[in-house]
Amino acid sequence: xxxxxxxxxxxxxxxxxxxxxxxxxxxxxxxxxxxxxxxxxxxxxxxxxxxxxxxxxxxxxxxxxxxxxxxxxxxxxxxxxxxxxxxxxxxxxxxxxxxxxxxxxxxxxxxxxxxxxxxxxxxxxxxxxxxxxxxxxxxxxxxxxxxxxxxxxxxxxxxxxxxxxxxxxxxxxxxxxxxxxxxxxxxxxxxxxxx
Amino acid sequence: xxxxxxxxxxxxxxxxxxxxxxxxxxxxxxxxxxxxxxxxxxxxxxxxxxxxxxxxxxxxxxxxxxxxxxxxxxxxxxxxxxxxxxxxxxxxxxxxxxxxxxxxxxxxxxxxxxxxxxxxxxxxxxxxxxxxxxxxxxxxxxxxxxxxxxxxxxxxxxxxxxxxxxxxxxxxxxxxxxxxxxxxxxxxxxxxxxxxxxxxxxxxxxxxxxxxxxxxxxxxxxxxxxxxxxxxxxxxxxxxxxxxxxxxxxxxxxxxxxxxxxxxxxxxxxxxxxxxxxxxxxxxxxxxxxxxxxxxxxxxxxxxxxxxxxxxxxxxxxxxxxxxxxxxxxxxxxxxxxxxxxxxxxxxxxxxxxxxxxxxxxxxxxxxxxxxxxxxxxxxxxxxxxxxxxxxxxxxxxxxxxxxxxxxxxxxxxxxxxxxxxxxxxxxxxxxxxxxxxxxxxxxxxxxxxxxxxxxxxxxxxxxxxxxxxxxxxxxxxxxxxxxxxxxxxxxxxxxxxxxxxxxxxxxxxx
Numbered sequence: 001x002x003x004x005x006x007x008x009x010x011x012x013x014x015x016x017x018x019x020x021x022x023x024x025x026x027x028x029x030x031x032x033x034x035x036x037x038x039x040x041x042x043x044x045x046x047x048x049x050x051x052x053x054x055x056x057x058x059x060x061x062x063x064x065x066x067x068x069x070x071x072x073x074x075x076x077x078x079x080x081x082x083x084x085x086x087x088x089x090x091x092x093x094x095x096x097x098x099x100x101x102x103x104x105x106x107x108x109x110x111x112x113x114x115x116x117x118x119x120x121x122x123x124x125x126x127x128x129x130x131x132x133x134x135x136x137x138x139x140x141x142x143x144x145x146x147x148x149x150x151x152x153x154x155x156x157x158x159x160x161x162x163x164x165x166x167x168x169x170x171x172x173x174x175x176x177x178x179x180x181x182x183x184x185x186x187x188x189x190x191x192x193x194x195x
Numbered sequence: 196x197x198x199x200x201x202x203x204x205x206x207x208x209x210x211x212x213x214x215x216x217x218x219x220x221x222x223x224x225x226x227x228x229x230x231x232x233x234x235x236x237x238x239x240x241x242x243x244x245x246x247x248x249x250x251x252x253x254x255x256x257x258x259x260x261x262x263x264x265x266x267x268x269x270x271x272x273x274x275x276x277x278x279x280x281x282x283x284x285x286x287x288x289x290x291x292x293x294x295x296x297x298x299x300x301x302x303x304x305x306x307x308x309x310x311x312x313x314x315x316x317x318x319x320x321x322x323x324x325x326x327x328x329x330x331x332x333x334x335x336x337x338x339x340x341x342x343x344x345x346x347x348x349x350x351x352x353x354x355x356x357x358x359x360x361x362x363x364x365x366x367x368x369x370x371x372x373x374x375x376x377x378x379x380x381x382x383x384x385x386x387x388x389x390x391x392x393x394x395x396x397x398x399x400x401x402x403x404x405x406x407x408x409x410x411x412x413x414x415x416x417x418x419x420x421x422x423x424x425x426x427x428x429x430x431x432x433x434x435x436x437x438x439x440x441x442x443x444x445x446x447x448x449x450x451x452x453x454x455x456x457x458x459x460x461x462x463x464x465x466x467x468x469x470x471x472x473x474x475x476x477x478x479x480x481x482x483x484x485x486x487x488x489x490x491x492x493x494x495x496x497x498x499x500x501x502x503x504x505x506x507x508x509x510x511x512x513x514x515x516x517x518x519x520x521x522x523x524x525x526x527x528x529x530x531x532x533x534x535x536x537x538x539x540x541x542x543x544x545x546x547x548x549x550x551x552x553x554x555x556x557x558x559x560x561x562x563x564x565x566x567x568x569x570x571x572x573x574x575x576x577x578x579x580x581x582x583x584x585x586x587x588x589x590x591x592x593x594x595x596x597x598x599x600x601x602x603x604x605x606x607x608x609x610x611x612x613x614x615x616x617x618x619x620x621x622x623x624x625x626x627x628x629x630x631x632x633x634x635x636x637x638x639x640x641x642x643x644x645x646x647x648x649x650x651x652x653x654x655x656x657x658x659x660x661x662x663x664x665x666x667x668x669x670x671x672x673x674x675x676x677x678x679x680x681x682x683x684x685x686x687x688x689x690x691x692x693x694x695x696x697x698x699x700x701x702x703x704x705x706x
Contacts (some may be wrong), residue, residue, distance in 0.1 A: 030639075032612060035612040035643075038612060060642075063641055063644070066642065070643075071315075072682075077221070081278050103455070105238065108644065111685065112663065113663065113683060114664065114681075114682035114683070116662070116663045117665065121661055121664065124662070127660075128660070133660045133661060134658045135661055136659060138644040138645070139626075140626070142658045178264040
């Protein structure tokens, strides 16, 4: 009887484990094992604080799992204080699914394709005649990078500026720069209204 | 007839009185009021008022006089007088008698003595005449009384009749009013009943319609979601599931575009909404205030207290799908381009920006952007022929892929990394590779974000001035005065710094 109970427990444990395999394999990361292997051990998603406002917005947009992929990506991460400075109604509740479109556009406006180090941005600025360079984001729109002394300053389409406060946090699938303000992407014509 | 007798009686009296007075000579005119009364009687008609004023005599006499002076109309006057009451009538009769006797005494004074015998006879005659007159008077009084009574009766009858008539009119009016009220009530009742019936009928119809639709949706959802060939099966069945042509392919219960919004404010129980698929619960978390339900390609936010739909979020499948008419406001002919993000066809960032090259209008297909999707629209028919969900300005995660997107389309360089498994499929759309739950066709994750691409021979798009080659390749591919290297969507491209033309793909990171 005891043996039977034990075997039943074991069977139940095996069933529950196998049921979880699906989520463990790809749903939790959004990546196939091959992609996860390519991304490396220390991904951007793993490196950023899970409870930060940026990761909350990324999660709302479904991009948190993207950051576990091979990329590579360059991410400008506004700190929590920067999110707090956003005007009321901009992105009050990132967990609200109704704000997903807004969260998506904001998060992707802070991401570049490839690996861009602070030195690369500085070199492009120095080479430009007007000492500023356009940077295209994965969302499509661009922002401008310039220098304020040795500090890199990012200017969005509305003219808001963000300073790079901590540069070149390197991960297996990209690089992270920390900034002190949230950049606001332009509203293209035809974009769905926020719901 | 009675009046006639009365008139005849009065006339006879009038004739008899002068006849009896004649022997007295013309001096009778100077006699008492009685004489004058007789003269007046004869004269009839007018002028009696002045004579009356001049004449003496008591009131009773005058009353009698007046009565007679009216001649033919006397009976009326008498009637009038008598109608005043019995007492007056008696006094007049008395006055008349006294008058008569007075008259007789005057004559007696005048008459000679040798006519004593004749006088007696004459007195008898006089008495007889007086008695007759008296009788006549009495008869007249009786007649008058009778007439008065009759008149009273008539009046009473008239009054009664009037009363009856009034009652009858009242009754009739009351009846009419009642009848009107009844009719009004009946009409009101009938109208209310008809309205109620209509409401019931509409409710029933709406309920039946909702039920039918819900059943259809449920069956579609249960039967078709897991399959990748529902389009083919739809055609092979030769059935359109009871939907009008064009709508059945929406896989949303034939709801025409925009109709879903009508469910806002309705009870969630009025249609059969499914619970949120497990893979999406983290994207649609329930709170203390509301919870989420899925139906018709839309997510419904439901107020926990009232169970009313507060908001709905369209999933991709809730948009327009191939086979439906693209809204005319956005049609290629009427569109002023405002529905398109400028990087789709209308240059906004730069003409050479990557995605423009993907969706140029052709003579056979126009591309329009709406709510996160690029629609390929037949320029002649206005029908949607292709839907390409996009990322960033679309909704991405949590949406449903449009029906018919069952084929694998991940770009070649990513295929080693993102391949379909039994648990998850991958779908490419401009800007992203999505992880898709095959059972629900809902996008559960963004596996990879892709940049607007560029190809060999084209000018390097704006925004790529910054070196971005991944770490592992930096030692090999670094910028020189003669060559730049840029990373894009898994490839490293070589670019001519002078002309900014993309010269070659020098490395692939993913294959």
